[in-house]
Amino acid sequence: MKKIAVIGGGAAGMSCAVLLAKRGFSVSLLERGERLGRKLSATGNGQGNVTNVRMGAEHYFSDDPAKVARILSRFGAEEAVAFLSSMGGIFLPDARGRVYPAGRQASAVTDLFRRELRRAGVDICLGAQVKELSYDGGFRLAWEGGHMRADAVVLAAGGKAAEHFGTDGSAYALAEGFGHTVSPLSPALVRLRCDPSSVKGLKGIRVDASLSLRRGGKEVFRGRGDVLFTENGISGDAVFRASSYAKEGDLVLLDLLPDVPEERLAAAAAGREEPFLCILNNGLARALYARAKGEELLSLAKNFPLTVRGTAGFPEAQVTKGGIPLRETDENLMSRFREGLYFAGEILDADGECGGYNLHWAFASAYTVAEGMK
Ligand SMILES: Cc1cc2nc3c(=O)[nH]c(=O)nc-3n(C[C@H](O)[C@H](O)[C@H](O)COP(=O)(O)OP(=O)(O)OC[C@H]3O[C@@H](n4cnc5c(N)ncnc54)[C@H](O)[C@@H]3O)c2cc1C
Secondary structure, three states: OOEEEEEOOOHHHHHHHHHHHHOOOEEEEEEOOOOOOHHHHHOHHHOOOOEEOOOOHHHEEEOOHHHHHHHHHHOOHHHHHHHHHHHOOOEEEOOOOEEEEOOOOHHHHHHHHHHHHHHOOOEEEEOOOOOEEEEOOOEEEEEOOEEEEEOEEEEOOOOOOOHHHOOOOOOHHHHHOOOOOOEEEEEEOOOEEEOHHHHOOOOOOEEEEEEEEEEOOEEEEEEEEEEEEEOOEEEOHHHHHHHOOOOOOOEEEEEOOOOOOHHHHHHHHOOOOOOOOOOOOHHHHHHHHHHOOHHHHHHHHHOEEEEEEEEOOHHHOOEEEEEEOHHHEOOOOEEOOOOOEEEOHHHEOEEEOOOOHHHHHHHHHHHHHHHHOO
């Protein structure tokens, strides 16, 4: 029986291991941590936003968008829900198309995987950080205190984001050893840093805003959603989406009242002592009064400016932009440089928007590998 080693016990690695074992392969799943699926258990604010019914390649960034589209055409949201439901549970979309387990508990999704891995007979090795991967007619893997041989290897060791979940970027070197490159890495779905003075007094205030990201006078992103002011910047789902496009020096304009046209705001606020009372959050209103008056005050509410000073970086990012180029893999995500070496999940140069797209990529790429494994 062909022996396959899957490196990384995250969403992609666990999916791949389950699917390969069900196809009759002998599978070992190697995870450097002491538990499987730690990151999966923390997703979606602990609720596990596993996919999105509005699935499509336009929600992804990658070196090879056409390949992402082909993979998604074979494994879309319906397939993701069917795959997860085949292990148990019920998965339901919310009004924005984001799919969650009905119990709204990400850790329970990890439990589904653990149960299924056991049932499928996958050999699970915890505390096994693969540090050496070589080929001498077959693959040889080594970690502190252990080693193994395999006929094929799936590298599903994640990216560089949120290092505390075991993903510090060190696993890229395992692929580089076979001649792979790593396209430039940057943190995505992450808080944006701004001048602390520009958000002074706003920490903790959350608004439903429309966010326009501008560079050289041109809009590079527009989105609507939660914006949370922090000590030195902004967070929230609208900001996470913008962070995939943001560069230092970009201008953010926040419409703090996206459902209120300017004329209506002007009419309601005109001549009032506290013009934004019952219009804006009081704390936010006070911060605006301290900054401007009259016309300027109104325009500040519709176009609150912030200059991007960078992001909160990899430790706080949800996902990694960049990675092993898809172009260095074939249609089954097998390495073009070493037959039998496959890639799945965030380690690849494909990242999605906020809303379930990254877990979906983990499942879809794992499915592609498992189906294509010869
Ligand atoms: C806080 C947070 C919330 C998120 N929420 C969502 C969400 O709601 N929806 C969504 O779609 N996406 C979300 N994401 C992104 C999503 O979780 C990831 O994109 C996805 O988990 C990537 O899956 P993966 O299996 O490729 O990598 P990971 O889940 O990162 O798993 C990789 C695993 O490999 C292990 N590993 C690394 N190196 C080695 C090695 N050398 N040997 C052995 N094991 C190794 C790591 O310990 C890790 O367990 C979130 C991310 C974070 C951090």
